[in-house]
Amino acid sequence: MVNLITKSFSLNLKLLKIMGLYSFGNTSILLKVRAYVLYFVLLVVTTGLIFFKTVTEKSANNMETNAMVAYVAESGSFCFKLVPFLRNGERIRRCINFFGQEMFAPKTDYERNILKECIWVCRRNSIVYFYGILVTLIGWNSPVLFVKGRKLQLRLWLPYDPSTTVLRYYSTFFFITAANVYDAFAGTIIDPLIGGLAYHATAQLKILKYNLQHIGKHLDGSNKYVINFHCVHKHLKNCVNHHKKILWFIEEYEECFSWSIFCQFAGSLLTICFCCIGLILVSINSVEAFTYLTGMIDISFQILFYCHYGTLLYEEVKKCIELVCETRLSCGFLK
Numbered sequence: 040m041v042n043l044i045t046k047s048f049s050l051n052l053k054l055l056k057i058m059g060l061y062s063f064g065n066t067s068i069l070l071k072v073r074a075y076v077l078y079f080v081l082l083v084v085t086t087g088l089i090f091f092k093t094v095t096e097k098s099a100n101n102m103e104t105n106a107m108v109a110y111v112a113e114s115g116s117f118c119f120k121l122v123p124f125l126r127n128g129e130r131i132r133r134c135i136n137f138f139g140q141e142m143f144a145p146k147t148d149y150e151r152n153i154l155k156e157c158i159w160v161c162r163r164n165s166i167v168y169f170y171g172i173l174v175t176l177i178g179w180n181s182p183v184l185f186v187k188g189r190k191l192q193l194r195l196w197l198p199y200d201p202s203t204t205v206l207r208y209y210s211t212f213f214f215i216t217a218a219n220v221y222d223a224f225a226g227t228i229i230d231p232l233i234g235g236l237a238y239h240a241t242a243q244l245k246i247l248k249y250n251l252q253h254i255g256k257h258l259d260g261s262n263k264y265v266i267n268f269h270c271v272h273k274h275l276k277n278c279v280n281h282h283k284k285i286l287w288f289i290e291e292y293e294e295c296f297s298w299s300i301f302c303q304f305a306g307s308l309l310t311i312c313f314c315c316i317g318l319i320l321v322s323i324n325s326v327e328a329f330t331y332l333t334g335m336i337d338i339s340f341q342i343l344f345y346c347h348y349g350t351l352l353y354e355e356v357k358k359c360i361e362l363v364c365e366t367r368l369s370c371g372f373l374k
Contacts, residue, residue: 168230246281
């Protein structure tokens with residue numbers, strides 16, 4: 040049986056592993072060191088240099104200043120958003136892989152269909168979002184290579200002039216490109232992962248609801264459902280244990296990811312505002328307008344993952360509660 044989580048989020052987990060934010064086994068010291076080095080050099084330091092350049096430079100025009108402020112707003116939120124993955128890596132790894140345990144493997148055709156759809160949705164979201172980020176990265180980094188002069192993608196403070204020599208220019212260009220790639224994937228590829236985990240919890244609640252609806256029932260010779268009271272106690276106990284495990288996951292999910300979700304909402308709000316201002320300042324047919332639009336679409340999908348799959352989880356919890364209250368069998372047990 041292939042791990043359900045591995046099938047759903049193989050792309051996300053591989054990218055996070057490259058950046059040191061996830062481990063498929065026990066986290067080594069080398070992986071932690073790599074994670075912190077990449078985090079501080081490519082995210083924290085780069086964001087700080089851009090912010091310092093933005094507040095100290097007086098010659099920049101409104102369009103350049105707006106672009107840098109939008110970048111700082113988003114990357115600044117990522118600086119806080121990734122902290123749980125650095126500090127609580129083992130706990131987050133256990134939470135991510137919780138539904139990959141053998142006990143959650145499908146046992147009936149109905150469960151297989153539910154989990155098959157869940158896996159397909161999670162893979163679809165991750166792959167589509169990956170290519171959307173890739174297009175945004177190309178639109179952000181490549182235009183400076185086709186303009187006159189040695190211009191960079193970002194205006195950041197440097198102790199030297201990168202335009203003086205070819206070596207300095209391309210070294211700085213590739214450093215900024217690496218920072219953009221880390222910023223884009225480390226800060227965003229976790230969003231379809233977190234949203235997908237909520238959808239996995241929703242799928243487990245659907246299975247629980249189905250089991251509650253058919254508790255103690257089996258098909259007789261005439262292909263009709265009849266109540267087998269000898270199985271009721273066993274099935275009811277399994278449903279209670281299943282519910283306890285789902286409840287534990289939801290509580291752990293909240294503890295692990297609530298801070299990251301809050302940082303994403305706060306950063307997205309500011310970034311979308313500055314992107315809208317940027318669209319006013321540039322020509323609608325320009326590459327800058329395309330970058331702003333793709334950036335806004337990517338950010339909107341980040342928010343969509345949390346809102347949509349969080350709502351599905353909430354609605355499924357309500358349906359389970361209503362089912363328990365309305366089921367005659369449960370009322371009989373309560374008496």
